[in-house]
Amino acid sequence: MVNRSTTAQSSVAMRRRGPPAMVTLAAMVALAALTPQAVARQARSAPPVEATAPREAGEPIMAIVSIKSQKVTFYDADGWILRAPVSTGTTGRETPAGVFALLEKDKDHHSSLYDDAFMPNMQRITWNGVALHGGPLPGYAASHGCVRMPFGFAEKLFDKTEIGMRVIISPNDAEPVDFSDPALFVPNKEAIAAAPAKAEALAREAAEAAKAADETKKAAAAATREAALVPATLRKLQGLKTRADTELAYADRVLAAAQTDEAKARAGDLQQKATAKATDLGTQLDTAKADAKSKLDAAAAAKDAAKAAGPKKTDTAKAASEAKLALEPVSVYISRATQKLYVRRNTHKPAPDGGGEVFDSTIEVPVTIRDPGKPLGTHIFTAMAKNDTGLRWSVVTIDNGDDAKDALGRITIPQDVLDRIAPTAMPRSSIVISDEPLSAETNYRTEFVAVLNNQPQGGFITRKPTADVRVARGDVVEDDGFGSFFRNWGGQPVAPPPPVNPQRRLYYRPVQQQQGW
Numbered sequence: 001m002v003n004r005s006t007t008a009q010s011s012v013a014m015r016r017r018g019p020p021a022m023v024t025l026a027a028m029v030a031l032a033a034l035t036p037q038a039v040a041r042q043a044r045s046a047p048p049v050e051a052t053a054p055r056e057a058g059e060p061i062m063a064i065v066s067i068k069s070q071k072v073t074f075y076d077a078d079g080w081i082l083r084a085p086v087s088t089g090t091t092g093r094e095t096p097a098g099v100f101a102l103l104e105k106d107k108d109h110h111s112s113l114y115d116d117a118f119m120p121n122m123q124r125i126t127w128n129g130v131a132l133h134g135g136p137l138p139g140y141a142a143s144h145g146c147v148r149m150p151f152g153f154a155e156k157l158f159d160k161t162e163i164g165m166r167v168i169i170s171p172n173d174a175e176p177v178d179f180s181d182p183a184l185f186v187p188n189k190e191a192i193a194a195a196p197a198k199a200e201a202l203a204r205e206a207a208e209a210a211k212a213a214d215e216t217k218k219a220a221a222a223a224t225r226e227a228a229l230v231p232a233t234l235r236k237l238q239g240l241k242t243r244a245d246t247e248l249a250y251a252d253r254v255l256a257a258a259q260t261d262e263a264k265a266r267a268g269d270l271q272q273k274a275t276a277k278a279t280d281l282g283t284q285l286d287t288a289k290a291d292a293k294s295k296l297d298a299a300a301a302a303k304d305a306a307k308a309a310g311p312k313k314t315d316t317a318k319a320a321s322e323a324k325l326a327l328e329p330v331s332v333y334i335s336r337a338t339q340k341l342y343v344r345r346n347t348h349k350p351a352p353d354g355g356g357e358v359f360d361s362t363i364e365v366p367v368t369i370r371d372p373g374k375p376l377g378t379h380i381f382t383a384m385a386k387n388d389t390g391l392r393w394s395v396v397t398i399d400n401g402d403d404a405k406d407a408l409g410r411i412t413i414p415q416d417v418l419d420r421i422a423p424t425a426m427p428r429s430s431i432v433i434s435d436e437p438l439s440a441e442t443n444y445r446t447e448f449v450a451v452l453n454n455q456p457q458g459g460f461i462t463r464k465p466t467a468d469v470r471v472a473r474g475d476v477v478e479d480d481g482f483g484s485f486f487r488n489w490g491g492q493p494v495a496p497p498p499p500v501n502p503q504r505r506l507y508y509r510p511v512q513q514q515q516g517w
Helices: 004-017 019-033 036-044 151-158 189-257 261-325 404-409 415-421
Strands: 062-066 071-076 079-085 098-101 104-110 118-124 131-134 147-149 166-170 177-179 331-335 340-350 357-360 364-366 378-387 390-399 430-434
Touching: 079 151, 098 378, 118 151, 131 151, 147 151, 166 378, 166 390, 189 261, 261 340, 340 415, 378 404, 404 430
Parallel strands: 062 166, 131 147, 331 430
Antiparallel strands: 062 071, 071 079, 098 166, 104 118, 118 131, 177 390, 331 340, 340 357, 340 364, 378 390, 378 430
């Protein structure tokens, strides 16, 4: 029931206040009438806000994209350095939440599907069409799977990042938290100090072994060719010797049958020549037989030498490669789903098909996880910088399961793997623990690609591998080509990686650290 007295008093007051009071009341009524969707639309109309840390920025170590808050934050060794709003994938074309790394950079990328749409300062995180790039930001999720950033922000950022930088896409807000645990890699100062010289010495040894192997291989081939001629030479000399013996036997018969002195003289001369010829060919045959034995023995020895040089070449090359990789940050992925441990390090070698760089993947071993039926969650441990004890670590959790410390404590990394990678671990090294298997998008041109299966993934999983020429060019697209062209971790054969258009302006080299922004 309406209070008429109160209403009358309000009417009088409004008349006294005049038009401004009417406007205020009207605004209040209009605001109260707004639906939640309308309020959300008004909030989305707010202009994008970027933030820069009030300090000198270092080299970016990781980027964290929050799908919930539609923002991206970049971190260096001392904390956040840049923040900006983003626009991720829409319903059905969601940006997959998970763990990624930068694979390729293209300053002037254009879409092959959307009328040559401009996707400037593209930084790829999967080969099936997910990337960070400059684009329009309406204030809400609006892309076809990529992470759009403000145009100026993307341009400013482009030259600061390097291939292999960690990109974490979280369904909720997440940030790195300082973390320490005895299970994390503890580098050895002596090993780190000796690593460059060791890599150089082993590279020389590998080069010498390769040269020696090539020389022994050539020598074995030449000796084999010479030995192959021996049978034919012996057959020819043996034939000539047999014919000479026949001629000598004939000369003996002619001499025996000669009746006159003249006939005997001719027969004697014939016999003398036949004897000389047979004797000479006998000497040649004996010499050839001895030479043949020598050549056959030499060919056998050369083959043995080449056979012995092969493993040495392989072993020294492997040692040199391992020593060179020890100079790079190491990334480890431990999957509860597969009960395996995977190691990745960037070789900085251009991929043979022309797109991206090759990542070493020689270490892939079973791992022991206590209580394997209990979820671990997804935790990303990152070595942020050096400190007095070795490395200062942080952890980012993007999928709840076990507590990060407890999850790490449930894992036993094989000692031989630790011996290979822990002594020379350096800043930007990482350990990722997850319940998820590696995505089929993980291949020789990626570090790790792992997506959260309890979150929407849009076209990332619904699209099948396709030979669409638009995707075969290696173009980043926002709603096509989400199938895997590469290694299928389930063991199914897939098509080889496509070549990349050589006319595109691609950036593969790690950039040097620059001070300031």
